[in-house]
Amino acid sequence: MTRAARIARAIFVAAMVSFAASGVLAAEAVPTEQDRATNARAVALSEQLRCLVCQNQTIADSSADLAVDLRRQVREQIAAGRTDSEILAYMTERYSDFVLYRPPVKAQTILLWAGPLLLLAVAAIVVVRIVRDRRMTATPTLSDDEREHARRLLDDDGDQR
Amino acid sequence: MNRKLLIPLAVFVVVFGFLLVGLTLNPREVPSPLVGKAAPAFRLARLHQPAEQLSPADLTGKVWLLNVWASWCVSCRVEHPLLVELAKSKVVPIVGLNYKDRREAGIEWLAQHGDPYDVSVVDADGRVGIDWGVYGVPETFIVDKQGVIRYKHIGPVDAAAVKNKILPLVRQLQAS
Numbered sequence: 066m067t068r069a070a071r072i073a074r075a076i077f078v079a080a081m082v083s084f085a086a087s088g089v090l091a092a093e094a095v096p097t098e099q100d101r102a103t104n105a106r107a108v109a110l111s112e113q114l115r116c117l118v119c120q121n122q123t124i125a126d127s128s129a130d131l132a133v134d135l136r137r138q139v140r141e142q143i144a145a146g147r148t149d150s151e152i153l154a155y156m157t158e159r160y161s162d163f164v165l166y167r168p169p170v171k172a173q174t175i176l177l178w179a180g181p182l183l184l185l186a187v188a189a190i191v192v193v194r195i196v197r198d199r200r201m202t203a204t205p206t207l208s209d210d211e212r213e214h215a216r217r218l219l220d221d222d223g224d225q226r
Numbered sequence: 227m228n229r230k231l232l233i234p235l236a237v238f239v240v241v242f243g244f245l246l247v248g249l250t251l252n253p254r255e256v257p258s259p260l261v262g263k264a265a266p267a268f269r270l271a272r273l274h275q276p277a278e279q280l281s282p283a284d285l286t287g288k289v290w291l292l293n294v295w296a297s298w299c300v301s302c303r304v305e306h307p308l309l310v311e312l313a314k315s316k317v318v319p320i321v322g323l324n325y326k327d328r329r330e331a332g333i334e335w336l337a338q339h340g341d342p343y344d345v346s347v348v349d350a351d352g353r354v355g356i357d358w359g360v361y362g363v364p365e366t367f368i369v370d371k372q373g374v375i376r377y378k379h380i381g382p383v384d385a386a387a388v389k390n391k392i393l394p395l396v397r398q399l400q401a402s
Contacts, residue, residue, distance in 0.1 A: 117256060117361035117362070118361060118362065120253060120254070130326065130352075131352075131361055134351075134352050134353075134355075134356060135356070138356060157259065158259060158260075159259070159260070159356060159357065159358070159359040160256065160259075160359050160361065161256055161257060161258065161259040161359075163256045
């Protein structure tokens, strides 16, 4: 091996060793228990908030600029010690109830919440009425035994009485 | 005629009516809860004079418009000539909120298309935009003399909006 080649090999080995070492040093920080809790809260909140740019996505799903900014806001506010309801209130103050995927129950939304029950009640009333009508108008039918019995009574001409 | 047959017809008419009204509504226009509330405070550097700042409090006593714009915003170009025209009439001061933009890009855009703004301020990370409930640039707000938001227009303003809504409201607020 020539001298030049030996030097080149030495440099190569040194480079590999330092790369490996830097790899060890750059190991990812282990997330603490608190980070995990914060993360879970941030995701849960983001999944309740509508992205106003792409209206059928949550800000957790959307990659719109505004969604990214709002996710950042959620995280910052969690870090600042705000409660979930405070963060949701912060969002509705700015973007109205529309930002909530789950609309609050209030006078304006009562039809939305009670509507399905109302429809169910109407359907139940209709069904009950139909069934009752049918029972009233149904012609009574006789079983074969009853028919036989009736025939015998009629054929007797009432002589036995 | 059997009255019972009228019930499905009535249901149909009601549903049809709701759906017909629904067709004329724009789901992208979310009514702002900020209308009727005090304009959210900010203190931002000016676009052309970064050393100077502006806050809504500086404009107390005046009726003014806040127009949210950006050089990357395509529909801002649509409304821009109208704003330039409005600025020329000097009816109402217009403050530009340069939203999530680079300063140089914003300055260049104004040089190219005309600058209708009495002042533009820089909201580089969009935080003030969030405080104002901005979600679709351009947006235009009318703020009264007491610093209360009176109107919000989402999307590019058109000639009809300026003539029928913005100008009458501005004049009314200035007179009060």
